[in-house]
Amino acid sequence: MGETKSIYLDHCATTPIRDEVLESMMPFLRDRFGNPSSSHAEGMRAREAVEKARQQVAALIGGLPAEIYFTSGGTEANNFAIQGLVQAGREQGDHIITSSIEHPSVLKTCEHVASQGCRVTYLPVNGYGLVELDEIEKAVTKETILITVMHANNEVGAIEPVQSIRKVVGSEKVLIHTDAVQTVGKIPVDVKELDVDLLSLSAHKFYGPKGVGALYIREGTPLVPLLYGGGQERGLRSGTENVAAIVGLGAACELALREMDDEKKRLTRLRDKLQDLILEKVPSAVINGHPQQRLPHVLNVSVPDLSGTDLVEEMDKQVVFISSGSACKSHRAETSHVLSALGVAPELAKSAVRFSLGRNLSEEDMDTAADAFARAIDRLKTLFELEQSLGFRRCF
Numbered sequence: 001m002g003e004t005k006s007i008y009l010d011h012c013a014t015t016p017i018r019d020e021v022l023e024s025m026m027p028f029l030r031d032r033f034g035n036p037s038s039s040h041a042e043g044m045r046a047r048e049a050v051e052k053a054r055q056q057v058a059a060l061i062g063g064l065p066a067e068i069y070f071t072s073g074g075t076e077a078n079n080f081a082i083q084g085l086v087q088a089g090r091e092q093g094d095h096i097i098t099s100s101i102e103h104p105s106v107l108k109t110c111e112h113v114a115s116q117g118c119r120v121t122y123l124p125v126n127g128y129g130l131v132e133l134d135e136i137e138k139a140v141t142k143e144t145i146l147i148t149v150m151h152a153n154n155e156v157g158a159i160e161p162v163q164s165i166r167k168v169v170g171s172e173k174v175l176i177h178t179d180a181v182q183t184v185g186k187i188p189v190d191v192k193e194l195d196v197d198l199l200s201l202s203a204h205k206f207y208g209p210k211g212v213g214a215l216y217i218r219e220g221t222p223l224v225p226l227l228y229g230g231g232q233e234r235g236l237r238s239g240t241e242n243v244a245a246i247v248g249l250g251a252a253c254e255l256a257l258r259e260m261d262d263e264k265k266r267l268t269r270l271r272d273k274l275q276d277l278i279l280e281k282v283p284s285a286v287i288n289g290h291p292q293q294r295l296p297h298v299l300n301v302s303v304p305d306l307s308g309t310d311l312v313e314e315m316d317k318q319v320v321f322i323s324s325g326s327a328c329k330s331h332r333a334e335t336s337h338v339l340s341a342l343g344v345a346p347e348l349a350k351s352a353v354r355f356s357l358g359r360n361l362s363e364e365d366m367d368t369a370a371d372a373f374a375r376a377i378d379r380l381k382t383l384f385e386l387e388q389s390l391g392f393r394r395c396f
């Protein structure tokens with residue numbers, strides 16, 4: 001008997017590395033092992049590869065190669081942008097603005113700079129998870145040095161109006177950063193259209209390797225490094241470059257640029273099909289987030305009276321991999337800060353699960369996933385009823 005084919009629907013968490021990407025990296029893990037800082041031929045070959053990747057990243061996001069700084073991923077890029085700017089801007093002001101639905105790599109960094117005396121304003125979002133521009137306008141003060149609002153949210157997929165922030169703020173003095181980890185490689189991202197000074201991206205979210213990313217820093221933006229040492233990345237990010245991973249990031253960018261338009265349309269079609277099937281099979285299901293202004297591959301669903309972590313487990317048993325909107329700690333699920341900010345009632349927020357689609361999925365996979373979901377709900381409801389009849393109390 002053949003093994004049941006698994007269906008991976010967790011592409012917001014990470015994506016499988018593409019064959020072309022892996023192939024581009026292999027020489028740099030074996031024979032081409034040179035250090036890009038060495039002046040001999042082996043070093044020069046590594047340097048050329050790093051600079052080619054810098055061009056590929058710049059081409060995908062509409063920046064200049066000289067504005068791309070390689071990092072160990074999205075978390076480091078976000079830390080670098082926020083901590084680096086707060087330190088560089090001490091003379092100008094001590095206030096930053098962010099949204100209440102950012103990834104922990106932004107929120108925890110904001111908490112850190114707050115512990116060092118920086119004031120942080122957390123913008124609310126509306127019921128769709130969108131930041132409203134008048135809230136930004138209200139929050140800006142003479143002391144504001146940075147606004148950091150994510151390009152798209154990793155739980156509900158809401159695409160934020162980043163391109164309008166500068167117009168609202170007016171002042172060139174306030175710098176704008178966006179965490180574009182969930183959008184780069186998935187939807188068009190252009191640093192000039194977005195009018196941002198800093199932008200974070202991460203390779204493993206779009207079929208590149210884990211542990212590599214980049215920070216776009218608009219020319220002339222003052223930033224203090226996080227890491228000191230050999231002065232790599234023009235003195236802003238010391239440490240010998242992870243050449244193979246950087247080459248993989250570059251290759252993933254080139255592929256994304258070539259295929260994005262078609263893939264975006266295909267994923268929207270598949271996601272909408274999955275959504276329709278789920279609503280048909282599970283009429284009580286509630287979709288979280290905006291129906292249109294959301295990433296093409298993301299679907300966040302709540303099912304009243306169930307637990308998201310139980311649903312993920314039941315789907316796992318059917319080899320369909322999704323994620324829950326809440327982190328389960330010692331059998332007690334914590335409500336997602338994102339869904340809370342959207343105003344989703346705690347019972348619904350605890351039942352939320354996220355389906356995030358990717359390039360290896362077919363129409364047929366959507367049928368299988370929707371059937372598995374309906375089955376998972378039936379099983380949990382039966383179990384729930386049985387537990388109740390036996391007098392058990394379930395804690396979500």
Ligand SMILES: Cc1ncc(COP(=O)(O)O)c(C=O)c1O
Nearest residue numbers: 073074075103105154179181202
């Ligand atoms: C919106 C967002 N920002 C930042 C990160 C962190 O990126 P990395 O895993 O490359 O550190 C993630 C990863 O889940 C993310 O979804």
